[in-house]
Amino acid sequence: MIQLTNIEKYYANKGVKNYVLRLVTTTINQGEFVSIMGPSGAGKSTLLNIIGMLEEPTYGTYNFLGEDVTSLNERKRIELYRNHIGFVFQAYHLIDEMTVYENIEAPLLYKKVGSSERASRIADLLDRFNIVAKKDLFPNQLSGGQQQLVGIARALAAQPSIILADEPTGNLQSAQAEEIMALFKKLNQEDGITIIQVTHSEKNAQYGNRILHIADGIVKEDVAVIA
Amino acid sequence: MFKLNLKIALRNLFKNKIYAAINIGGLAIGLTAFVLMLLYINHEESYDTWDSALKNVYQIRERHSFFTPDNKEHLQESNESRVGSLIRHKVPQVIAVTKVDPDWDFRTGYSVRVGNADPITVNRMKDSDSSFFHVFKYRFLQGSESNALIAPKSVVLKQSLAKKIFGEGNVLGKVIKVAVWQGDKGMDLTVTGVVEDPQTPETAGFTAIMRTGNKDKDPVNPTNNNYCQVYARVNEGTDPELLNQTLKRVYTDYKKSTAPLKKIEYKSYFADGKYLQLKAIPLAEVHGNRPFELSWLEKLKPVIAICVFLLLVSIINFVNMATAQSVQRAKEVGVKKVMGAYKQQLIAQFLLECALQSIVALFLSVILIEVLLPSFNTQFHVDLSFWHNPHLFNMLLQLFGLFTLVTLLAGFYPAWILSNYDPASVLKGNYSGSLKGIILRNVLVVFQFIISVTFIIAISVMHLQTSYLNNKDLGFERSNLINIRAGYDQDLADKIKRIPGVQYVATTTQVMGNAFNVPEEIQYNGNKISLNTVTISMDALSALGVKLLKGRVFSREYKQDTINTVVLNEAAAKLIDKNPVGKSYKIADEHKMLNFQIIGVIKDYHNEGFDKEVLPTLYKVTTLGGTSSTNNLIVRLNSDKNAAIIEKIKAEWKHNYPDFLMEYTTLDSAFDKVLENNKRFISMIVLFSIVSVSLSLLGLFALSTFVAKRRTKEIAMRKILGASNIQIVGLLNKTFLVLVIIANLISWPVAYIVVKKWLNGFAYRIDLPLYPFFLATVVSIIIAVLTVSIQARRAALANPVKALKYE
Structure with missing residues (x-):
């Protein structure tokens, strides 16, 4: 599904190249749950951003669903966002001016899903995540864990094939964090959604089935998690 | 979505x-x-958009020097009345021509009486001929276009006036008595039509069109002229270019053939760069282009x-x-x-x-x-x-x-x-990407402040100029002086003069509010000099309270004053001689030379707006060399019970002229009127300045809020490092002060040019002072600092922990 070949990312400053990523080559298949781990400044987030096409690599090629997406025009990239990729953020990034319901609805509007279809999908998600009662509240009326649930629901609304999560539990207490990770595991196993997460926590990484250890921009280890 | x-x-x-x-x-x-x-x-x-057919109507303008403010030739809306019949008969494109009174600004109304009711004053009643409604196609509510003015002594009313005089109902055949001046016994006019008030304003506006018969004929003596406005309706599809060519040819022929009758050499029409011109202006262009x-x-x-x-x-x-x-x-x-x-x-x-x-x-x-x-x-x-x-x-x-x-x-x-x-x-x-916008925002704030500072400078200069004008010595005493709209009538003047509290009663063709300039060429020591002539009565200069510089003013004690003496104003004296008193000059009158003696020089006095300089003028009482007159009966009062005296004057008036209401102005209000346009302009500028300055401050407020927010972390860090609140407020102010100072530097030359141009519109003006510029700078800096400090203080007082908590 995702094939990275010799991905490099550096910033040139007065002729000196500061490498963030060096010669990263890896393949991620449909249905995998990959955790990217490493110390601060190792390049985890940059790697996730490149996978999410939010940043372009300076060098190397990136194939997504068999298509070269190394440098993609905006329109095509947005098509991928609409149909294949869901993002989950550490700071949730719900839109403050929208209710829970509207936040989940937004991606469906961009995808131009019909109104009855929209209503049933949102109802389904609200039901599944037990947040039906919260649907008319605004994000600042929710707890962090609830906000992240909405964030995940929003990412799932467009029925993506892959979810990219940047420290999804970084701002949460451990009990809430476990709940979210369990949810991810369930989504991966029951719905077959590919998940790539960046995390600091060894414990969270155990929910997945593969861990990429990164340090100084280089993939040091690529291990499978034995459940 | x-x-x-x-x-x-x-x-x-x-x-x-x-x-x-x-x-x-x-x-x-x-x-x-x-x-x-x-x-x-x-x-x-x-x-003039109330009827689509008006596109075929033209105003005719003739070039002449009669009744101009500077005594020079101009293309004017008033034409010699003979032009009317000339183009009616000689220009083939023309279907109908009408002659009509112009709008007089001083003489505002005629007196209208129905039966034995008290007279009322009606403005803008105009005398015209039978063709008025053939040129201007008004919609008749009563009567008809073809019959309305067919007989002399008829009148067509606008609907609004008809309502005012008669109320609703049929008014055809009713009679109104119209008196044009105070001694006028009045003329009975029969109402023969009522026309609808159009929805849009008209250049040749009126409340009633009268046909008294005066506009039907031209003066018999070829040297006498009447002046009136002339409008013509032409054939559909007439080319204006061609029309004007025809006019030019017809007019030149006419002037050539009538020159001998007027005892003028045809060549003299072209002397001193003068030339003949008669032009048709499409009605649509008339309003935007008044002489x-x-x-x-x-x-x-x-x-x-x-x-x-x-x-x-x-x-x-x-x-x-x-x-x-x-x-x-x-x-x-x-x-x-x-x-x-x-x-x-x-x-x-x-x-x-x-x-x-x-x-x-x-x-x-x-x-x-x-x-x-x-x-x-x-x-x-x-x-x-x-x-x-x-x-x-x-x-x-x-x-x-x-x-x-x-x-x-x-x-x-x-x-x-x-x-x-x-x-x-x-x-x-x-959010570092949002930094990009900051340059543009700074430019915008600078731009706003340029406008505001320019406004502030303009207001202060305007204020200085206005107070200069208000306190300017007019050269005559404007208080306790009234001007009655009437010609000089010895009988009435004597009666008014007998009222206690009245010092002088006089007439002049030149007083603030109604000045009438007549050019005259004099010969002094062989030099030809053009002066403005003002005809006055014996007491006029004393009544006005002008200041005598040399010699004396007119007095009944000198018999000669009714024969051939003149008084000059300072401007005229400057042109003639340093010390002209006692000297003589000549003017040419038909075949002989007339001799005048100069008896005094008075200080220039103002009689028009301050945008015009006082013309070099000679004043004379004698009828030698021709006279002129206008409706100025000036009365100097010398008591503090003016209202009571004016009531007495009114009583005398009513006795003499029962058919006509007395109208008068005080010279104080005439003076206010001269300043009125200027005042209006200034009050508007003041209003706009306040709005513009407050909007600019709001803009600055928003920008400072933004900057304070953006620098929250920096401010917090500085506080942790030991900066005091005042230092932080100063820090934020510094950035904006630079902007305000840049704006000031740019607006100085801009304001200088704008204000200078405005001042140049005045013939009498202050030297451009410097301190409004400094004042504007100081004011703008103070208000900017105050505005920014509101936000800066908030930022400075905020708890640094909050700002640094989240990365």
């Missing part, structure tokens, strides 16, 4: 109530000024500039506020982008938000306009309305265009900035 965006827009407005109020309020004010101006322009443009005055567009230009600036300032505010707030929206943009929103969709969303605010502002401004229109109408002597505007549809179209323009101007830049946010960085909480 649209619905959701609209919801978000509304929620955002409610969330940032203060900003929204500032934005919308500012825009509403800018729009109000602009729309008022649009209304006014529409009004001026609607002149002796700036066209309305020229007069309005500074106002248009100010309104445009005001709108710009409010739009700049809008842009500033919106970009300053954009940081708050950055996350939304980032999230929407990764959810699959196109950039255009985001731009559309932010434009929608802007449109929402503009439309609210537009509604507010419509309300404001409704509130302001009455006072606007009285200020500008117009009768504008918004909802009852005859061009309402047109107006709404213009408003829609304005709305679109404002939305795009105000919304596009913020929308573009916002939609350009890079999701990868804003979602990480990194």
Whole structure:
């Protein structure tokens, strides 16, 4: 599904190249749950951003669903966002001016899903995540864990094939964090959604089935998690 | 999608109530000024558009020097009356020609009596000939175009006047008695028609068109001339170019053939660069192009500039506020982008938000306009309305265009900035990208301040010039002096003079409010000098209270004063001789030379606006060399019970002229009228300045809020490192002070040019002082510092822990 070949990312400053990523080559298949781990400044987030096409690599090629997406025009990239990729953020990034319901609805509007279809999908998600009662509240009326649930629901609304999560539990207490990770595991196993997460926590990484250890921009280890 | 965006827009407005109020309020004010101006322009443009057939009507203008303010030849609206019949018979394109009275500004009304009722004064009744309604196709409500003025001594009323005099109902055949001047016994005129008041203003406006018979004929003696306005209706499809060529040929032939009758050499028409000209002006162009005055567009230009600036300032505010707030929206943009929103969709969303605010502002401004229109109408002597505007549809179209323009101007830049946010960085909480906008925002603030500072400088200079004019020595005593609108009548003058408290009764052709210039060429020591001649009665100079510089003024003690003496003003003395008293000059009169002796020199006194210099003038009592007269009966009072004395004068008047109401002005009010236009302009500038300065301050406030927010972390760090609150306030102020000082430096030369140009419009003016410039700088700096400090103080007092807590 995702094939990275010799991905490099550096910033040139007065002729000196500061490498963030060096010669990263890896393949991620449909249905995998990959955790990217490493110390601060190792390049985890940059790697996730490149996978999410939010940043372009300076060098190397990136194939997504068999298509070269190394440098993609905006329109095509947005098509991928609409149909294949869901993002989950550490700071949730719900839109403050929208209710829970509207936040989940937004991606469906961009995808131009019909109104009855929209209503049933949102109802389904609200039901599944037990947040039906919260649907008319605004994000600042929710707890962090609830906000992240909405964030995940929003990412799932467009029925993506892959979810990219940047420290999804970084701002949460451990009990809430476990709940979210369990949810991810369930989504991966029951719905077959590919998940790539960046995390600091060894414990969270155990929910997945593969861990990429990164340090100084280089993939040091690529291990499978034995459940 | 649209619905959701609209919801978000509304929620955002409610969330940032203060900003929204500032934005919308500012825009509403800018729009109000602009729309008022649009209304006014529409009004001026609607002149003479009440009938489509008016495109075939032309005003005829003749070039001559009669009745001009500077005694030189000009193309004028008044023509010698013979021009009327000339073009009627000699120009084939012309179907109908009418001669009609011009609008006199001083003599405002005629006295109208129905039966034995008290007379009422009616303005703008005009004498014309039988063809008036063949040229101007008014809609007849009673009577008909073909019959109305067919008989002499008939009159056609406008519907509004008919209502005023007779009320509703049929008025055909009723008789009104019209007296044109105070001694006039009146003429009975039969009403033969009533025409509808048109919806748009007219150049040849009237309340009634009379046919007294005076306009039917020209003076018998070829050396005598009557002057009147001439309008012609031409065949459909006439080429104006060709029409004017024909006019030129016909007019030249006419002047050539009549020169011997007038005992003038044909060549003299071309002496001293003079030439003959008769021109047809399409009626549509007449109002925008009146002789002796700036066209309305020229007069309005500074106002248009100010309104445009005001709108710009409010739009700049809008842009500033919106970009300053954009940081708050950055996350939304980032999230929407990764959810699959196109950039255009985001731009559309932010434009929608802007449109929402503009439309609210537009509604507010419509309300404001409704509130302001009455006072606007009285200020500008117009009768504008918004909802009852005859061009309402047109107006709404213009408003829609304005709305679109404002939305795009105000919304596009913020929308573009916002939609350009890079999701990868804003979602990480990194807003450095928003720094890009700061240069533009600084430029906008500088621009706003240039406008404000220029306004402040302009106000102070205008204030200085106005107080200079108010306190200027006019050269005559304007208090306790009244001017009755009447010709000099010895009997009445004697009666008034016997009233205790009346010092002088006199007449003059030149007094503030009604000056009448007659050119004359004198020969002094072989030099030919052109002077302005004023005919006065014996006491006039004393009555006016002018200051004598040399010699003496006229007095009954000197028999010679009724024979051949003159008094000069200072300007004339300068042209003639340093010490002219006792010396003589000559003027040529037909075949002989007339000799005049100069007996005195008086100080120049003002009789027109301060935009004109006092003309070199000679004053004479004698009828030698011809006289002229106008309706000025000036009365000098010397008691403190003026009202009672004026009542007594009125009683004498009524005794002498029962058919005519007495009308008078005080010279104080004549003086106020001279300053009126200027005052109106200044009060408008003051109003606009206040609005513009406050809008600029709001803009600065928004920008300082933004900067304080952006530098929250820096401020917190500095506080932790030991900076005091005052140091932090100073730190934030520094950036803005630079902007304000730059704005000041730029606005100095701009203001200098603008103000200098304004001052140059006055013949009597102050030297441009420097201190308004410094004053403006100091004021702008103080208010800027105060504004920024409000925000800076808040930032300085904030707890640094909060700012540093989240990375």
